[in-house]
Amino acid sequence: MERIPVYQCDLTGNEKKYVDDCLESTWISCKGKYVKLFEERFAEYIGVKYATGCSNGTVALHLALETLGFNVGDEIIVPSFTYIASSNTIVQAGAKPIFVDSFPDTWQMDTEDIIRKITPKTKAIMAVHLYGQMCDMDKICKIAKEHGLFVLEDCAEAFGSKIGEKYAGSYGDISAFSFFGNKTITTGEGGMVVTNNKLLYDKAVRLKTQGVSAYKQYWHDLPAYNYRMTNIAAAIGLAQLERADEFLAKKRALVDMYRDFLKEVPVVCHGEKEGTTHSYWMFSILTANEQERDSLRSFLDEKNIETRPLFFPVHTMEVYNHCHEKHPVCEDFSLRGINLPSWPGLQKEQVVYICNMIKEFYLNKRK
Numbered sequence: 395m396e397r398i399p400v401y402q403c404d405l406t407g408n409e410k411k412y413v414d415d416c417l418e419s420t421w422i423s424c425k426g427k428y429v430k431l432f433e434e435r436f437a438e439y440i441g442v443k444y445a446t447g448c449s450n451g452t453v454a455l456h457l458a459l460e461t462l463g464f465n466v467g468d469e470i471i472v473p474s475f476t477y478i479a480s481s482n483t484i485v486q487a488g489a490k491p492i493f494v495d496s497f498p499d500t501w502q503m504d505t506e507d508i509i510r511k512i513t514p515k516t517k518a519i520m521a522v523h524l525y526g527q528m529c530d531m532d533k534i535c536k537i538a539k540e541h542g543l544f545v546l547e548d549c550a551e552a553f554g555s556k557i558g559e560k561y562a563g564s565y566g567d568i569s570a571f572s573f574f575g576n577k578t579i580t581t582g583e584g585g586m587v588v589t590n591n592k593l594l595y596d597k598a599v600r601l602k603t604q605g606v607s608a609y610k611q612y613w614h615d616l617p618a619y620n621y622r623m624t625n626i627a628a629a630i631g632l633a634q635l636e637r638a639d640e641f642l643a644k645k646r647a648l649v650d651m652y653r654d655f656l657k658e659v660p661v662v663c664h665g666e667k668e669g670t671t672h673s674y675w676m677f678s679i680l681t682a683n684e685q686e687r688d689s690l691r692s693f694l695d696e697k698n699i700e701t702r703p704l705f706f707p708v709h710t711m712e713v714y715n716h717c718h719e720k721h722p723v724c725e726d727f728s729l730r731g732i733n734l735p736s737w738p739g740l741q742k743e744q745v746v747y748i749c750n751m752i753k754e755f756y757l758n759k760r761k
């Protein structure tokens with residue numbers, strides 16, 4: 395049995411055709427037709443007015459933050475249970491991340507904890523839709539409105555996630571996506587900032603293109619960045635977007651199989667909250683404890699199955715743990731959780747094999 399990776403992208407659509415087109419046309423930097431096409435189709439898919447491509451998801455987050463604009467001392471509420479880029483970009487934008495714990499059922503940021511952490515310095519809430527499950531956006535937007543805060547969504551793991559028919563990325567004042575190789579749709583390295591606000595969109599575009607003036611050629615009126623997406627990346631992105639619904643449907647079918655096969659095993663599957671659509675960037679399970687998690691991971695590794703541990707809570711990492719905090723739910727989950735292989739091209743037989751190996755692990759344990 396060949397090794398089963400935790401993720402593998404599918405580039406078998408129009409990716410090659412569109413990239414060849416870029417090469418033949420010699421438009422390989424940020425100019426060329428694919429950037430605009432990808433941005434327009436992406437905005438349409440998410441249901442927002444504006445989208446602007448970036449060189450990766452981390453700079454997309456940073457660009458979104460810089461577009462809103464923060465000062466030293468400003469506080470932004472963010473879940474501790476996330477990828478490090480969420481809080482690093484807050485620091486890079488000059489603000490301070492204030493961590494909150496997660497709800498035990500959805501694993502998403504705890505809205506009661508958000509309310510507890512609001513101070514006169516709070517300026518924004520960064521909602522991260524972890525592993526493709528949605529945060530409680532109705533509640534978060536309501537809290538933000540009551541306290542006059544911005545809402546920023548980190549949708550790096552939530553392409554295709556919805557509440558009802560409303561997509562992740564269409565709730566916040568501004569939102570960021572990632573198209574890294576293991577994200578639901580990829581451009582190799584890439585990201586996108588989306589918003590419904592024309593002023594924010596214009597500012598984001600200027601900030602990502604060296605602050606070039608709208609009124610005078612070769613004149614720059616902002617100390618800005620080069621965070622642009624290349625035509626080649628956008629060409630891949632456009633081809634990926636054409637197959638997005640197929641990828642999402644395939645991932646969902648795999649998760650249904652996982653759930654079914656894992657019924658008899660003493661693990662908790664990451665659920666889908668009623669009324670929402672989980673996009674299952676990574677299908678995840680919780681074991682009983684850290685020791686069991688580690689032995690299951692090594693057992694699966696021996697069986698040629700790659701897995702990932704859930705994220706370490708950011709508040710426990712050296713750069714952020716100078717003031718000791720406790721966030722018991724995410725601290726606990728982080729020690730017990732595993733991401734299982736979750737890519738659209740994963741075959742039915744491979745899911746059966748993975749589940750059989752998990753069953754075997756628990757049978758051996760009982761002996």
Ligand SMILES: *Cc1c(COP(=O)(O)O)cnc(C)c1O
Nearest residue numbers: 450451452477479550572573574
């Ligand atoms: C992947 C990811 C990012 C960063 O995206 P890159 O494209 O890798 O820079 C940010 N936030 C979260 C939650 C992510 O999963």
